Amino acid sequence: MNSKLIAFAGVMLLSTSSLTSAQSEGTTVVPAGQEAPTAGATAPAPAGDTPAPADPTALASEPAETATASGKTMAAGDTMKVDAHPSKDTASEGNAPSEGEEGKYVDPAGNPTYRIAEDGTADWYTWRGFKKYGANCLQCHGPDGMGSSFAPNLTESLQTQSYYDFAGIVVSGQQNQWNSSGNSIMPAWGEDPNVMCSLDAIYIYLRARADGVVGRGEPKRPAKNEAAQKAEYDCLGF
Numbered sequence: 001m002n003s004k005l006i007a008f009a010g011v012m013l014l015s016t017s018s019l020t021s022a023q024s025e026g027t028t029v030v031p032a033g034q035e036a037p038t039a040g041a042t043a044p045a046p047a048g049d050t051p052a053p054a055d056p057t058a059l060a061s062e063p064a065e066t067a068t069a070s071g072k073t074m075a076a077g078d079t080m081k082v083d084a085h086p087s088k089d090t091a092s093e094g095n096a097p098s099e100g101e102e103g104k105y106v107d108p109a110g111n112p113t114y115r116i117a118e119d120g121t122a123d124w125y126t127w128r129g130f131k132k133y134g135a136n137c138l139q140c141h142g143p144d145g146m147g148s149s150f151a152p153n154l155t156e157s158l159q160t161q162s163y164y165d166f167a168g169i170v171v172s173g174q175q176n177q178w179n180s181s182g183n184s185i186m187p188a189w190g191e192d193p194n195v196m197c198s199l200d201a202i203y204i205y206l207r208a209r210a211d212g213v214v215g216r217g218e219p220k221r222p223a224k225n226e227a228a229q230k231a232e233y234d235c236l237g238f
């Protein structure tokens with residue numbers, strides 16, 4: 001999953017000539033980003049456009065060792081699957097996380113997830129996601145994902161949204177679905193590397209918040225995951 005999204009972000013960067021302006025506009029309310037991402041073949045479909053699998057339970061009952069993301073590659077033209085494991089199921093039996101590439105945990109369906117140690121120490125992505133959420137999302141969605149008067153509480157949204165719903169909305173934006181005022185705009189972040197290079201981390205942090213396993217404030221900081229940090233910096237072009 002990591003390599004898919006990093007590769008996806010990389011394609012977005014390479015195919016984008018307006019990167020600098022996109023970055024500088026990233027934190028303002030710009031409906032401009034609403035056009036479909038240029039890397040359409042590999043982009044997560046916006047919520048609602050993704051066909052539901054005929055039998056979601058078939059995926060859920062696959063043994064963990066065949067369903068983890070580690071070792072999966074994404075062929076060109078491959079479409080992403082709808083998440084068979086809504087966030088709230090993470091802690092249920094048979095849905096334990098396993099360690100994927102670069103220390104990123106995945107659930108049995110291969111979706112990114114958190115792992116909080118018994119002493120409360122978060123995994124790197126959960127901690128990093130808290131930081132990246134704070135830098136990119138907090139100003140609208142409020143501290144700790146709790147929402148504000150003008151943007152939804154994401155700890156509630158992720159109770160029902162799948163990983164791909166989430167990724168599709170963050171990449172392409174969303175308008176007037178949560179609030180039909182006509183002026184309720186979630187910007188599209190698909191061309192902003194500060195978000196795209198940390199999309200999984202932000203999701204993982206919010207998933208942990210939605211599941212109630214990470215409280216408000218900064219999660220207990222783990223030892224640095226050098227490989228994950230390097231992957232993020234490589235993606236950012238540092």
Ligand code: HEC
Pocket residue numbers: 027028029133136137138139140141150151152154157166169170174175176177178179180184185186187189195202
């Ligand atoms: C400029 C303000 C703003 C920023 C910054 C922002 N959002 Fe949003 N977001 C919104 C608004 C407003 C909505 C509701 C749009 C609607 O009414 O459909 C929304 C909706 C969403 C939704 C859909 C939730 C639902 O229940 O419909 C997700 C997921 C989301 N945002 C994630 C993020 C993430 C992750 C970030 C940081 C990378 C972020 N947002 C940054 C304003 C913002």
